[in-house]
Amino acid sequence: MKALIESIVTPLVDYPDDVVVTEKEEDTKVIYHLTVNQQDVGKVIGKNGRIAKAIRTVVYAAKTDANKRIYLDIM
Numbered sequence: 001m002k003a004l005i006e007s008i009v010t011p012l013v014d015y016p017d018d019v020v021v022t023e024k025e026e027d028t029k030v031i032y033h034l035t036v037n038q039q040d041v042g043k044v045i046g047k048n049g050r051i052a053k054a055i056r057t058v059v060y061a062a063k064t065d066a067n068k069r070i071y072l073d074i075m
Contacts, residue, residue, distance in 0.1 A: 004062055005032060005072070008055055013040035029069040032059070036074075044074055 002021045010016045015037035024031045036044055045052045056072050063070045 001030075001032065001059065001062065001064070001070075005034060005055070005059060008058065009034065009036065009044060012043050012051070013037065014043075015040055025068075028067075029071055030065070031071045031073060034072060034074045041074070 002023060005021045006019055009019050013019060013036055018037040018040070020035045022033045024033070034044070043051070044055075052074055059072050060070055
């Protein structure tokens with residue numbers, strides 16, 4: 001899942017080396033923290049959050065464990 005998030009976000013940003021995805025797994029959920037360069041935050045979120053919503057939709061659709069909920073935090 002980390003590779004999927006990185007492959008979606010990397011072409012969108014000006015500083016692809018600064019894209020970092022960390023995973024935190026809990027009992028009922030898995031949280032992915034996406035960190036990008038400060039100048040690229042607006043590009044990843046998009047106007048009115050449209051790009052962020054689209055990224056989350058793809059990630060939620062690709063989840064592998066039906067018992068755990070997936071969350072994506074963009075920082």
